[in-house]
Amino acid sequence: MEAPDDDITIITSFLDIGRGEWNNEWRRQPQYYVDSFLIYLRYPYKMVCYIDDQFIDQVLNEYEKSEYKNKRFIPINKDWLTENIHAWQNFEKERGILSSEQFMKIIQQRFHFMDMKNFDRTRNIEGYLFPENVYPEYTTVTHSKIDLMMHAINNNYVNTPYVSWCDFGIFYSQHKDGKYPNSVLDINKMHREKITMCVSNNVSPKDSNMFFVLVFAPETFWGGFISGKKDLFSSLQTLYHECLDEMHNNNITDDEQHVYLRCYLKNPELFHLVQTRNDPIMNIFSR
Numbered sequence: 001m002e003a004p005d006d007d008i009t010i011i012t013s014f015l016d017i018g019r020g021e022w023n024n025e026w027r028r029q030p031q032y033y034v035d036s037f038l039i040y041l042r043y044p045y046k047m048v049c050y051i052d053d054q055f056i057d058q059v060l061n062e063y064e065k066s067e068y069k070n071k072r073f074i075p076i077n078k079d080w081l082t083e084n085i086h087a088w089q090n091f092e093k094e095r096g097i098l099s100s101e102q103f104m105k106i107i108q109q110r111f112h113f114m115d116m117k118n119f120d121r122t123r124n125i126e127g128y129l130f131p132e133n134v135y136p137e138y139t140t141v142t143h144s145k146i147d148l149m150m151h152a153i154n155n156n157y158v159n160t161p162y163v164s165w166c167d168f169g170i171f172y173s174q175h176k177d178g179k180y181p182n183s184v185l186d187i188n189k190m191h192r193e194k195i196t197m198c199v200s201n202n203v204s205p206k207d208s209n210m211f212f213v214l215v216f217a218p219e220t221f222w223g224g225f226i227s228g229k230k231d232l233f234s235s236l237q238t239l240y241h242e243c244l245d246e247m248h249n250n251n252i253t254d255d256e257q258h259v260y261l262r263c264y265l266k267n268p269e270l271f272h273l274v275q276t277r278n279d280p281i282m283n284i285f286s287r
Helices: 030-042 056-065 078-084 091-098 101-113 136-154 170-174 210-216 230-249 256-266
Strands: 008-014 046-052 071-076 162-166 195-199 221-229 271-275
Touching (some): 030 056, 046 136, 056 071, 101 210, 136 230, 136 256, 162 230, 195 230, 221 256, 230 256, 256 271
Parallel strands (some): 008 046, 195 271
């Protein structure tokens, strides 16, 4: 495989948040994510990988067998994250909001707009909620992405002018047919002076209302891939913290996709949006 552009580093992370114990359709075993991540080792990307210390030995063993030796691995756990990552310092705030009666009353408005023919009144309400409505570990993991990017940048783990966040399990969506990218990421397919983000739908004027977005959960921003000039991400982190603080002040929270939407609404000039539909992300931006 041809060498990747020498001016981009990929950052990713995995923490086991007990998802294998969830009793719903969102349940995933940790090995699901580890197996997905190992596909990265087939590619010559420069990477910074923050990996749950329970699984890092397995990853390092596979890395030793791989052809490319340009990846840095950092073991993490909740103690490390709480000490180093802003999002985890807000974990109890996330937990308090998600468990509050006020938050659940807002979420329950969703059911007034559902097709009542498909609404099973005998089903537990949690059956109609997304992970970001229930699990503070989940929301906190998604809010950690920008903080982990900045941790890597601030600690000089990134020596390239451009940086990308790619989800740890990003390849799993392609497991069913095995169609992985034939080539590496192409920086020329991303904006050189803005942060490239993927959207599945256009931003709507209604999105300015954070309560509307929380209740209706429209699919707009996709948080699994983000890329741009390294120097831009400090501004994004500041903006992200500001937007999430505003949500917290209204006693709501959500996943990073909603917060990215709020960031875009505050400063659209920072972003370059790419419509992705159902296309595999790693194919859209590959050579």
